[in-house]
Amino acid sequence: ELDLFDIISFDAELGKTLQELRVLVERKRFLESTCGKDQLEVADLRFRGAPIEDLCLDFTLPGFPDYILKEGEQNTIVNIHNLEEYVSLVVDATVKSGIMKQVEAFRSGFSQVFDISSLQIFSPQELDYLICGRQEIWEAESLVDNIKFDHGFTAKSPAIINLLEIMSEFTPDQQHAFCQFVTGASRLPTGGLAALSPKLTIVRKHPSSGVSTLNTSGVTDAADDDLPSVMTCANYLKLPPYSTKEVMRKKLLYAILEGRGSFDLS
Template sequence: MLEQELDIYDIQSFDPELGKTIIEFQALVNRKKFLETSSRTSNPTADLSYKNVKLEDLCLDFTLPGNPEYELVPGGSEKMVTLESLEEYVSLVVDATLKSGIAKQIEAFKSGISEVLALKTLKMFTEEEMERILCGEQDSWASQNLEDYIDFEHGYDMSSPSIISFLEILHEFGREEQRAFILFTTGAPQLPLGGLVSLDPKLTVVQKQCDGNVDDELPSVNTCRHFIKLPPYSSKEIMRKKLKYAFTEGLGSFHLS
C-alpha cells in the first residue's frame, strides 16, 4: 500500500513464531557461508545445528509451515529440507508469505481501495498510522479513563460497588485479556481508531437480573448494541473469574434474548 518492500523481518509482525524461526534459519545460512569461506575452519558443518539438533532431524519439507497443502516447489511435500537446501527453503517461505503468495490478494485489496481514493494519497501515512487506520487501536485503553467512555444504566451507576470492581479489573487486564474482552463485547478484536471514545454505540454496562445465586451466573453481552449484562457479584475476584471465563469459553456463543 505504501510501496515499501517487505523483507524477512516483517513476518514477525503477523506470525511471531514463524518469523522468529525463519530469522534463525537465515542466521544458520549466514553462519554456514561464513564457515565455508573461513580459512581457519577445517570442518565447516561441525557447528551448524539448530538449537543443538541436526536440521535434517526436524523433518521439514518444502511446504509452507502451517499449510501442508501449499507446496513451495512441485513435489515439495516429498522434498526434505537439508542444510544444503536451507537457503532455498527460507527464500521460498519468505516469497510465499510476503510476495508472490499474497500478490493476488494485495492487488484485489488495492483495487478496492482505489475505487474510494487514489492510492498515492496513502503515501502521506507512516506504517504505524496505516496499521491504526486499517486495524484499529492496538492498545485498547492503556491511557484512557474508562469511566469517561462507558455508560452505566439499569441498576448501575458510577458509585455502584460492582462498577468500581469492574473498572479496576479492566485496568488490570493485560493486552491479550483486553483484546479478548473487546472481541467478546463488540465482536471485533480491536477498538476503532481513537479507542473507546470512537466506539459507536457507546459501551454500556447494565445490571443482569438473576433468579438464583448471582455468583453462579456469567456475564452476557449484546455485541450489536455494545451492552454488557453484568451480575452484581459478591466480590471482585468472583467477577474477574466470571468475566475471564465468559470471554474465553463463551466466545462464539449466540442466544436470542
Template sequence: MIFRKITLGMWRSNSAADKPSMEIDGDDDKNEKSNNESGTAVSADLVQAPLGLFPRPWPPTASASEGSQIYKTIEYFRLVGRVMAKALQDGRLLDLPLSMAFYKLLLGQELDLYDILLFDAELGKTLQELHALVCRKHYLESTGSDNHEAIADLHFHGTTIEDLCLDFTLPGYPDYILKPGDETVDINNLEEFISLVVDATVKTGIIRQMEAFRAGFNQVFDISSLQIFTPQELDYLLCGRRELWEPDTLVDHIKFDHGYTAKSPAIVNLLEIMGEFTPEQQRAFCQFVTGAPRLPPGGLAVLNPKLTIVRKHSSSAGNAMPNGTGPSAESADDDLPSVMTCANYLKLPPYSTKEVMYKKLLYAISEGQGSFDLS
C-alpha cells in the same frame, strides 16, 4: 480469522501446527486449541505469526493451473486485496495482523536480507550471521596474502559451514529447490546460498501472490493512493490501535447501565482487572466484546456503539436472596459473562470477589472466541 487458516497455504508460520505430527487417539480436543502465555486460547488451525503475517513462498515452477493449490492461494490473495481495500474505503477494521514487511511491499518498497527480521526473527538472524561470515571471507581475500587456511577456519557458532549439512533448498520448505543438483553449501558458495534464500523469501517466491493482491486491491481503488502512508500508519488504519487503553481513562469511555454505575463494586473490580490486563489479554478481551482484537483509531473514546457494561442476573434456580430481592453473589459466581458484539455490550454478573471475576472473565474470553450463543 478465515484468511489465517493454515490450510489456505497463504502465510508463513512459526507454529508447529502446520507441520506433520503424530496423532494420538483421544487428543483431538486438545489439539484444537492451545494456550498462549496469557492463558487465552489460540486455535491450532490458525497461522501463528508473532511478528505479523507474511506470504509463504511458493516455487516459481509450481503449476498455477486451475484447481492447483498455488492457484487457490493466488485467488485467496486477490480476495484479501479486495477485502482490505474495501475495509480502508469504509473505515472498518480487519482482524488480519500483517507484518511491517508486508506493508512495505504494499507501498512498493523492495525487501532485502535485513527485512526478514520483520517477520521471521530466527531466519533473519541466522542469515545475517552467515552473511557476516561471507563479509569476513571477502575481507580476507582482499588482503592479497595467502589466507586459504584462515578462510577454511571460518566457523558458524563453532561449526564449519560444511558440517551444517545445508543444501540448496529453502529452509523450512524442502520442496522449494533453490538450485538444481545435489550440491551442498560450503564457505565458497555460502554467498550464493544466502542470495537465493533471500530472493525466494521476499521476491521470487511471493511475486505471484503479491501481484494477485495488488490486482484485487485495484478493483476497489488504486493501490498507489497508499503511498502517502507509512507501514505503521497503514497498520493503524487497517487494524486499529495496538495499545488499547490506559487504566486511568477507562471509566470516562465506558457506559454503565441496567443495574450498574461507575461506583458499583463489580464495576470497580472490572476496571481494576482491565487495567491489570497484559497487552495480549487486552486484545483477547477486545476480541471477545467487540469482535475485533484492536480498537479503532482514537481508542475507546470513539468506539461506536460505546462499550456498555450491564448487570447479568443469575440463571441458577436458587438465585434469590433470603428477602427475595434478587440474586446473591454466590449464585452469580456460577455464571459466565456474555456479550453482544454488534452492540459492544458486556453482560457481567455481580461476582462476589475480584478474583472470581478475573477467573470467569479469562475463561469466557478464552473459550468463547468464535462461538455464537444466546445469552
C-alpha cells in the same frame, strides 16, 4: 518492501519463530565459511535445543497445510540444510508474492474511491493508524467515560469497579483479545473506545443456577461458575457479578483467550 521482520507485527508467534530460524541459517553460513567442508558443527545446530528435523516441518505454509510452498516438495522434511530455502519461501508466501492478489484487490478498491497516489502523503505508520486504529492506554478513570452501564450495573457497582481495574491492567495482547471478544474486531476504530458505535455496554448477567442473592457488596458467589458472554453486533458484554476481582479476572481471561473462534448462543 515487506520482509521477515514485518511478520511479527501481525503474527507474533510466527514472526518470532522465523527470526530464530533465520539466526540458525546465518550461523550455518558462518560455520560453512570458517570450517570448510567439516559439517559436524553445522549438523549440531539446534532450535531451542532440538534438531530441525524434530520440528516436523514440511514445505507447506505453517497453519495452512494445503498451501504448498514448493511444488512436489510438500512432503519433504525441513532440516538444517534446506532451512534457508524454507524460511525464504514462508516469508515470500506471507508478505510478498503470496499476498499479491489481495494487495492488488485493495489497491483496486481504494482507487474506486480516490486516486491511490493520494496515499503517498501518509507514512506507513499513519496509514496503519487511519485504517486500523491505535493501541490505547486504558485507565479506569477514562474507561468509565466511554462505557455504558445498564440492567443492574452502574459505574459504582463493585463488579464494574473490578472490571475497569482489570481492563486497565491488560497487556496489549489481552486488550486485543478483549476487543475481539466484545466487538468482533481485535482493534478499535480511529478515535479508540470513545469512537465505538454502538457504545460498549456492560450489563449484569444473572447466575445460571437461578440463585441471585447478593451480599452487602452487591456480589454473589453463585455467579463464580459462569463465564461472561457477549453480543458482538451491539458491543454488549454480559458480565456475571463475580464474588472477587481475581475470580472475575480468571473467568474473563478464560473467555477472551480460550474462546477465540467460538460462536455460541447464550
